[in-house]
Amino acid sequence: MVNQILLLATVGILAGVFGAILGIGGGIIITPVLTVMMGLDIKYAIGASIISVIATSSGATIAYLKDDLLNLRVAMFLELGTTIGAIVGAILAGLFNPDILYILFGSFLIFSVWNMIKKMRGTAADQMAKKNDPIAKKLKLNGSYYDKVEQRQVDYSVERVPGGFAMMLGAGLASGMLGIGSGVFKVTAMDTIMKMPLRPSSATSNLMMGVTAAASAMVYFFNGSIQANIAGPLAIGILVGATIGTRIMQRLPAKVIRLIFIPVLAYMGAQMVLKGFGVNI
Structure with missing residues (x-):
């Protein structure tokens, strides 16, 4: 019993660190460990994964709010899209072939890997959007944060607000119809579509x-x-790990965060596509 508690706490710390840095939750670590290593029923693993996401979000959000890194307006605006999509997805579940949806969303994630790779050469200054989106300006979505790596204040603008909102509708649909997490879609929407820097994208995703x-x-x-x-x-382990992860993330160069995020994105995209073709990994 004691060994199990220590193992779970250790897994929680790792998942918390990982989730806080990337803004995608720790389910990608927790679910395989609970099902494969510990032989737990998948429904209990999913339940524990849901709690882990809440714990990661709570631990990371407190630190990111304190450091003024997350964008509350963007979070609440995009969460509307996710919620609406999830409700519609739950209603439509069973009316569409899930295999086609897995292939569609998985292919998008794989395509997003290419966009991430293209941005690898940029610095925090390069990640700033160059266009002045009138919708972002009207909704006051543009933001600013202090980059602890470059030791300077970074002001950024948000682009393609309708595209980001549409992406969140799609992420919500995927969650409602397929029962999958949407953290990776949130980061992709903000970083790739809305041109937000990766740090505030990850921080904002944690809250959402x-x-x-x-x-x-x-x-x-x-x-x-x-x-x-x-x-x-x-x-408990996740709360500790998330607190540590928020400090690590702010000291990591954006390129390093992308180097960690890209294989995760590729793995999840490939997993979804293969599942759509009937191959489970």
């Missing part, structure tokens, strides 16, 4: 993930999928 996960956690709680003896140690 918590809002989305909190909405679905109640459902998992009442159907018995959340086990306190599993989710508890994980959550």
